[in-house]
Amino acid sequence: MSYLFESFKGWKSYCEEKNLSLPESVIEYEVDQKNGERDKIQAGLLQAYDVMRDAVKTGLEEEMTSRSGMINNGAKKVYNHPLSVLSPEFQKLISRALAAKEVNSCMGRVVAAPTAGASGILPGTLVTAQEIHGLTDEQIIEGLLVGAGIALIIEEKASLAGAVGGCQAETGSAAAMAAGAIVYCLGGNTDQIFNAVAVTIQCMLGLVCDPVAGLVEVPCVVRNASAAAISFSSAQIALANVSGVIPVDECVEAMGEVGASMESRYKETAMGGLAATLTGQAISERVLIKDIEILPDDELEE
Ligand code: SF4
Numbered sequence: 001m002s003y004l005f006e007s008f009k010g011w012k013s014y015c016e017e018k019n020l021s022l023p024e025s026v027i028e029y030e031v032d033q034k035n036g037e038r039d040k041i042q043a044g045l046l047q048a049y050d051v052m053r054d055a056v057k058t059g060l061e062e063e064m065t066s067r068s069g070m071i072n073n074g075a076k077k078v079y080n081h082p083l084s085v086l087s088p089e090f091q092k093l094i095s096r097a098l099a100a101k102e103v104n105s106c107m108g109r110v111v112a113a114p115t116a117g118a119s120g121i122l123p124g125t126l127v128t129a130q131e132i133h134g135l136t137d138e139q140i141i142e143g144l145l146v147g148a149g150i151a152l153i154i155e156e157k158a159s160l161a162g163a164v165g166g167c168q169a170e171t172g173s174a175a176a177m178a179a180g181a182i183v184y185c186l187g188g189n190t191d192q193i194f195n196a197v198a199v200t201i202q203c204m205l206g207l208v209c210d211p212v213a214g215l216v217e218v219p220c221v222v223r224n225a226s227a228a229a230i231s232f233s234s235a236q237i238a239l240a241n242v243s244g245v246i247p248v249d250e251c252v253e254a255m256g257e258v259g260a261s262m263e264s265r266y267k268e269t270a271m272g273g274l275a276a277t278l279t280g281q282a283i284s285e286r287v288l289i290k291d292i293e294i295l296p297d298d299e300l301e302e
Contacts, residue, residue: 067290117162214268
């Protein structure tokens with residue numbers, strides 16, 4: 001089996017020729033490329049989904065304060081706020097995405113899907129979609145496989161790393177994976193799934209990576225929430241067959257082109273954007289001083 005995940009067009013043709021579903025083709029690819037066993041791959045995905053669910057629960061139930069002080073139990077505050085601005089489901093979606101990402105910022109256990117910086121998006125969206133639509137774990141696992149195929153193509157044609165392509169590559173890719181997974185789980189066809197990816201990328205295009213003090217906290221945590229919301233809006237648009245007009249492969253190419261043209265200060269160097277604001281710089285200095293203060297005496301003397 002040659003490398004399958006070079007383009008969405010190629011992935012679709014392959015599945016049509018072989019009469020395979022999208023998730024089946026990803027499993028087949030994993031078995032072929034990594035000498036994996038189908039049962040083990042599925043068990044591993046279920047385990048990954050359990051870690052995602054745990055991260056949501058942990059973020060909503062346990063103390064979540066980061067050493068820098070920038071993260072301070074935000075998910076719980078959103079979850080428990082008496083006023084829902086849209087609906088209780090939307091409130092839960094946002095707080096779950098925040099919760100799982102806060103766990104990452106507080107050094108807890110998450111699934112880096114596709115990166116730790118974007119680790120709240122799939123948990124927030126999938127747990128919420130499962131709850132609203134009564135999806136089984138098996139359906140969610142298939143959705144995760146679809147998301148994996150999407151990520152493989154983005155990685156091939158653009159990038160999944162903030163240091164290479166800006167935040168569009170991290171939270172944008174995670175949102176695209178989630179949108180595709182949601183549409184798949186809700187019975188959408190391949191064109192609708194890929195259109196959801198295209199629409200999501202269009203919404204996330206150009207987002208820079210500018211973490212304050214170089215910590216994956218601000219704006220990373222809130223971006224996980226907004227990306228989760230975009231996943232749902234894209235899924236809704238795609239299921240109604242409203243075209244993103246620009247085909248998905250071209251959207252990914254645009255993401256790669258935008259990422260390549262971004263200046264390095266917008267690629268995780270903490271030298272541009274929010275990291276370069278007065279407040280961002282003051283926080284960076286404070287964090288640095290804190291780090292020096294906790295160094296052992298012998299290291300300080302060197
Ligand atoms: S701002 Fe940078 S570090 Fe933070 S989530 Fe986005 S890509 Fe990752």
